[in-house]
Amino acid sequence: MRTRKYPNLCKPITIGRTTFRNRMFSAPMGGTDITNDGCIGPKSTAFYELRSKGGAAAVTVSECMVHPQTDGSHAYHLDESILNSLACATYTADAIRRHGGIPSLELSHSGMFAGTYMTDKKKQHDLHQWGPSDTVRGDGVQVKALTKEMIEDIVAAYGHVAGLAKRAGFEMIMIHGGHGWLINQFLSPLFNHRTDEYGGSLENRTRFAVEVLQSVREAVGPFFPVEFRMSGAEFTEGGYGLDEGVRIAQAIEPYADIIHVSAGTYQKTFGITHPSMFEDHGRNVYLAAEIRKHVHKPVATIGGLNDPAQMEEIIASGKADIVYMGRALLADPFLPRKINEGREDEIVRCLRCFTCMAERAATSTRRCTVNPLIGRELEGDEIQPAPVKKKVLVAGGGPGGLYAAYTAARRGHQVVLCEKEKEVGGILKSEQALPFKYEMYQLSGTYRLLCEKAGVEIRTGVEVTPEYVDSEAPDALIIAVGSTPLVPPIPGLRGENGANVIVVNNYYLEKERCTDHVVVFGGGLAGCECAVHLGQEGKHVEIVEMRDMLAPDANVRHRPLLMAQIDKYCTVHTGYKGLEVTKEGILCETKAGEKVLVPGDTVICALGQRSRTDVVEALMDTAPFVRVIGDASRVSTITNAVYWGYHAALDI
Structure with missing residues (x-):
């Protein structure tokens, strides 16, 4: 019998009457060719299938919106009145199941953020938005409070769609109760200001979630796994913290088979919900670990996980019973199989660069920096031998x-x-x-x-x-x-005159030359990231950039997080044209024609590549x-x- 290096991670787990082959689950990720009427397209089916082929124990198809009447999101729908809706869902569940993974469908409602996935944001703003309470969103869009009759209708829709999912061959349902979507909007004092039985006390704020879970349970039966995804804490002013997250988990525990603990809320905590490269791997695991102390149902955790040793420790030490991965399985869909087969040294690690999410925002497709297959799985995920060897x-x-x-x-x-x-x-x-x-x-x-x-x-x-x-x-x-590296003929930047200059590409070789007062010459992505690192080391960092903005070459998801780090660690000079590098720093010209010295003992040249x-x-x-x-x-x-x-x- 083979001894596994990561026995706890590879150990099966049984929920209800369903046995999952290991503890590595594929997190919900949006599809790549959602049809106009919300069907799962063939590219998306192949996208999800590859996760199962790669060894994930469960593969969750992302966010099927249950109530189009109040949620105009361009996402999946499952409705027998829509031609091919049930068929597309069935083909997808089949594609996942035939490789041994358990197909799961995430049921959701966007609430006051309907239309989030529309590439044309003007259309999103034209939608009528519904939430727990009357309010005005941060972008000025009016939100109306759902009536009790509408709430009742939405609760029934959750059950109806869950029943259709089971008919289509899905073997688990995930109820999305986190990240600022509708159920979370009811749970959170940030969004929920109702004065009826759905607002105020924790019991009232969890009522909608409980009713949804009860509706789903009635539709799928007693032994069908039902998972509840929640934010362990919202990490924003006015939202709830971990103490209340524990109480929410306890309130929904009687009605769910798995408590899936994520983090954060819509728009406010993107780099926490999806931990960025500036965060520790597993930075949200402590939320699941604390909740697990207070409940008896299996607990799942998620958040920037891609290291087998770390995930093994999470399961072995009892912090969680299941680990979910999203981006890690884009970078390497075969990560679970490689771990099971003792090939963990072959794992291609996720860079947390957000190319995948930026591409989805820009074109509604997927792309991964390190894996050219992603979003294009229909082109074939296996390399075919060349007919003539060359x-x-x-x-x-x-x-x-x-x-x-x-x-x-x-x-x-x-x-x-x-x-x-x-x-x-x-x-x-x-x-x-x-x-x-x-x-x-x-x-x-x-x-x-x-x-x-x-x-x-x-x-x-x-x-x-x-x-x-x-x-x-x-x-x-x-x-x-x-x-x-592009090193233009600016006086003092080259040769002997540039004794205090380090080209950014060579910083790793010459970092001992870097003093405590640094000017980064060039505010593109490479310059900004180097500047953040130097600031994190405690150095005084100035950035000189001729353009009006920093890092225009950073993707739309990474750039805001990078700029937050820049604000924390660096002094920025945009609209400054570098004229000469001296021992004292960089002599610049402002847009007004004024000559200004940006002081620094070391200059990092980050002016681009050729x-x-x-x-x-x-x-x-x-x-x-x-x-x-x-x-x-x-x-x-x-x-x-x-x-x-x-x-x-x-x-x-």
Whole structure:
């Protein structure tokens, strides 16, 4: 019998009459092709199926809105009057179940935030918004209080949709009672100002949740697992804290089989509900741990979890009975299987960069920085062998080059990857000096391991030149030579005159030269993140940026959290054009034409990157098949480098 390294994490758990194969559950995540009438599209079905194929014990399909009459959200609906609604749900449940995962459907109502998932926010504002109480949202939208008759109708809708879900083949229901949606709006003194039996005391504020759970239980029967998702604390002024979270859990415990403890409330706590890179992994686990002391039903926890050892400790020490993962299973859908099979060193860790959520906000699709399959699972999640095996040379060992080499090797090609530096990783090497971005540095090590296991020959300290390509005579060449730092000819920035200058890419090599008073020259994403790190170390940090805003290259989800850190640790000078770097700092010109010295003993040059076009041009005609990827093609993101590298390899 095989001894497991993480026995508690891999141990089955039985809820009602349903046995889950391990303690790693896939958290609710929104689909990628919701139809106009709320059906689960085929891309979404494949999206959820991959989580089950990857070994998750339960896979929760996100937020089926139960009452379209009062909730105009563009999300899933399950209604027998909608053509194909029940069929699409059935196909999805089938797709999850056939790989051994338990299909679960999350039932929800947006309440006063209806229309959240609409890409066109003007339409959201045009919707009539309903909540526990009459109010005006922060964005000026009027909210009307639900009448008792409407509440009764919504409660009945929860039960009706739960019954349809069971008919479709779902084997668990999750009731969303957290994150500022309708049930949480009733639970929270922040939103609930009613004076009837649904407001005031805790008993009254939990009444709606209890009625919903009772309605669902009546529809699905006594042994069907029903999970209640709640915020253990809301982390905002006027909301409830953990003490009241414990009392809420106790109130709903008689009616639920699993108490799923998340955190936070809508819009106010995004970086807590979905812990950002600036937060500790598992920063919300203590909420579940405290609630578990006061209830007897199984408790689930969630929040930035992706480390097997940490998750094992959570289960082993009794902090929770189940761990949920969302983003971690985007980065690596096969994480649970890798843990079960003793391949945890192959896990591709989530970077908590929010590319996935930013893409959903921008285009209503999904994309993951480290996993090019996400949102595109229908294109195939298994690498097919190439009909003709070829020799492939990859020039450059950054993230795009590594992923291209890994993919080409899995197709059966003979792959050689050359990196001119002594270590692979490209621009990722610079991230090792920033603790909150260390997982980006680790990514290159993981990709290298995957390459080696796939049979890639990696040659470091080798630069690919036209002569080298001629000597190797590959059938295909993937050019992934990356970019170089942009260091413009500003007086004092280069050469001997720049003795107090550190290029941001080289900070990890020269950080001992960094003094306690630093000017970061360039307020893009790289400069801002380096500035935050320096501020966290206790240094006095100034940022000089010629544009009117910082980090326009940061995604829409990450940027507000980054700016909050900037406000905490840095002094910002926007609209400042750097004229000269001196020993005293940077001489700048303001928009008004005034000359100002921004003082600092050390200058971090973070003025951007430039593609290595000279290398690309020299290599373009050296092999029958040539593809340029990543920064070598266009200075962009890790996301694009990995995605382009993956598809370059598929095209050979």
